[in-house]
Amino acid sequence: MSSDKQAQTVKKHKLNFAFREKLGTFAEGFRHNYCYQCGACVADCPASNYSKEFNPRLIILKALLGFEDELIKPDSEIWSCTNCYTCSERCPQDVRPVDVIIALKNMCYSEGKAPELIGHISDTVLVTGVTTKITSLSERRRQELGLPPIKGYPVDEIKKIIEAD
Amino acid sequence: MTYKSIGKYIPFFGCMMTTKYPWFEAAVRKTAAKIGMELIDIDGFTCCPDPIYYQARDKMEWYTIAARNISLAEDLGYDLITTCSGCTATLSEVNLALKEDPGLKAKVNERLKKIGREFKGSINVRHAVTVIRDDFGFEQVTKTVTRPLEGLKVAVHYGCHLLKPSRVMRVDDPNHPTILENLLKAIGAEPIHHDKTMLCCGKACMSDAIPEQMIMDILETIKSREADCMGLICPTCFDQFDIRQIILGRKHKKKLDVPIIYYFQLLGLAQGLNTKDVGLQMHKVKADQIFEKVLA
Numbered sequence: 246m247s248s249d250k251q252a253q254t255v256k257k258h259k260l261n262f263a264f265r266e267k268l269g270t271f272a273e274g275f276r277h278n279y280c281y282q283c284g285a286c287v288a289d290c291p292a293s294n295y296s297k298e299f300n301p302r303l304i305i306l307k308a309l310l311g312f313e314d315e316l317i318k319p320d321s322e323i324w325s326c327t328n329c330y331t332c333s334e335r336c337p338q339d340v341r342p343v344d345v346i347i348a349l350k351n352m353c354y355s356e357g358k359a360p361e362l363i364g365h366i367s368d369t370v371l372v373t374g375v376t377t378k379i380t381s382l383s384e385r386r387r388q389e390l391g392l393p394p395i396k397g398y399p400v401d402e403i404k405k406i407i408e409a410d
Numbered sequence: 411m412t413y414k415s416i417g418k419y420i421p422f423f424g425c426m427m428t429t430k431y432p433w434f435e436a437a438v439r440k441t442a443a444k445i446g447m448e449l450i451d452i453d454g455f456t457c458c459p460d461p462i463y464y465q466a467r468d469k470m471e472w473y474t475i476a477a478r479n480i481s482l483a484e485d486l487g488y489d490l491i492t493t494c495s496g497c498t499a500t501l502s503e504v505n506l507a508l509k510e511d512p513g514l515k516a517k518v519n520e521r522l523k524k525i526g527r528e529f530k531g532s533i534n535v536r537h538a539v540t541v542i543r544d545d546f547g548f549e550q551v552t553k554t555v556t557r558p559l560e561g562l563k564v565a566v567h568y569g570c571h572l573l574k575p576s577r578v579m580r581v582d583d584p585n586h587p588t589i590l591e592n593l594l595k596a597i598g599a600e601p602i603h604h605d606k607t608m609l610c611c612g613k614a615c616m617s618d619a620i621p622e623q624m625i626m627d628i629l630e631t632i633k634s635r636e637a638d639c640m641g642l643i644c645p646t647c648f649d650q651f652d653i654r655q656i657i658l659g660r661k662h663k664k665k666l667d668v669p670i671i672y673y674f675q676l677l678g679l680a681q682g683l684n685t686k687d688v689g690l691q692m693h694k695v696k697a698d699q700i701f702e703k704v705l706a
Contacts, residue, residue, distance in 0.1 A: 271469065272469035272470060272473070272514075273469070291609055291610045291612070291620075291624060292615055292617075292620050295619070295620045295623045295624055296617065296619065296620050299617075299620070324615075324616040324617070325615050325616060325617040325620055326614065326615065327570075327610045327612055327613075327614050327615040327620070327621075328461060328462060328499075328570070328614035329570040329574065329610040329614075330570060330571075330574035330575040331570075331574065331610075333574065333575045333577070334574060334575065334576060334584050334585070341575070343575075347465055347466060347469060348469070350465075350466035351466065351467070351468055351469055353466075354466060354467050354468060355468070359466065359467070360616060362463070362616070363463050363466050363467055364467070366460075366463040366464075367459070367463050367464045367466075367467040367468075370456070370457045370459050370460075370464060370475070374456040374457060375425035375429075375456065375457040376425050376426070376457050376459065376460045376463070376464070377425040377426045377429045377430055378425075378429065379428075379429050380429065383428075383429040383430065383432060386432050386433070387428070387432045390432055390433060390435075390436040390689070391436070392428075392432055392435060392436055392439070393451065395428060395429075396453055398455075398456045398457075399454055399456065400456075402456075402478065402525045403456055403475055403478075405524045405525050406474050406475065406478060406521045406522055406524055406525055407468075407471040407474060407475065407521070408521070408524075409470075
């Protein structure tokens, strides 16, 4: 994004510093406060290299300025992050941009604004205990390979421990 | 809990490998035994849970479910070893986060108390390749080889979560790693490090276009370097490059034909196992042929 375009983006929004406090209630949702916008996170970011729309520095800037309507929605650019952590390697301020993006994703989910796939896949863990389910085919293949059978998963224990206190 | 001796490990194969790619698990079990790793299976593991979808849902839940898995291994006091980079990412990060932050550990333990468990922070989580390098050494790998894969050019794909975040993983230089190259050399293969070696598989990215271009770029680079196959250590990366290569090849009308092979399958072949023992015939991009030259 050119600096002109960035200035326009900033101008059309109202600053919302209360957003920082709200994001701060999620794990790692404070680390963007260390950012001084150097842009070291951008050059080796795979999503940035293959898409002009994705820029981790701007995501952090939007989090700092509180552009909630751009960040907290199912089609926000945050969902294009590849979780590769290259930005975390480059950042001189230990912002850990991926972790801030994950805090933003957690906020989306808690407000019902995450892509459906997130709920769909993570609910599978709560129903079956795993993300990729056992099938009769996988059981047969395990047998053919001489692997021990899968003994099932303690789903009840997971349900108990994820309840907030 | 005292830290026990090197040599015994609790394997965490995760859900993708055990259900979708069980031949990878078979390859790990067969090859690890020859190197001298004793795997002690325990019951009760669940999903790690995955670092993409579950972590995006609720990080506190994610910490808690992972901590429960780690606590099962702590009961025995052996390190937990992973064979999938997704499981490595989740379990390593949670293990370190809880060891570093007593407040977080207390919150998680409050939840674990409901099922009579506790995270203590007494063991390590390590990917199996790290265990081989650090506890056995590359020479020990070579000693198990009966059929060196001489002449086989393997394009290295690190994937992200063996190395990064390096603050958590502490395995190798995250920009200039050597562990996989050395493991390939140890079995007689020729590692090919190309300019897309360190690129991601794109699985976590929810855009269609970004991973598609990344995958095509990586596979075309490998093809231009005349490598025989790609070698990797993660079933999620495998999913992206094997089955998706067929889909993308059709879409772009390109014949890529880059076989994708899990490191422990290569190790198995070098140790004398046949291609069926390690499930090579199950791959979508046919991988059997390239071994004709080494198995001849």
